[in-house]
Amino acid sequence: MSLKEKFNQFIDNSRHVLSVSYKPTTEEFDRSAKLIIIGILLLGFLGLAIAVVISLLVTGSFVFV
Numbered sequence: 001m002s003l004k005e006k007f008n009q010f011i012d013n014s015r016h017v018l019s020v021s022y023k024p025t026t027e028e029f030d031r032s033a034k035l036i037i038i039g040i041l042l043l044g045f046l047g048l049a050i051a052v053v054i055s056l057l058v059t060g061s062f063v064f065v
Contacts, residue, residue, distance in 0.1 A: 001009075024032070055062060 052062065
């Protein structure tokens with residue numbers, strides 16, 4: 001497959017993606033934003049919990065270095 005054919009295929013695929021995509025409604029956007037924020041907070045608390053456990057196991061006290 002030549003470079004020109006690959007480029008044309010990329011352009012066709014890009015047009016297809018743009019034709020089937022749509023702007024989310026306010027409700028969809030708000031729901032997605034809330035889920036993303038909840039996920040970030042959960043991962044942050046999980047990381048903090050792991051850091052505390054490791055700190056307690058390694059140093060024997062609650063110290064962050």
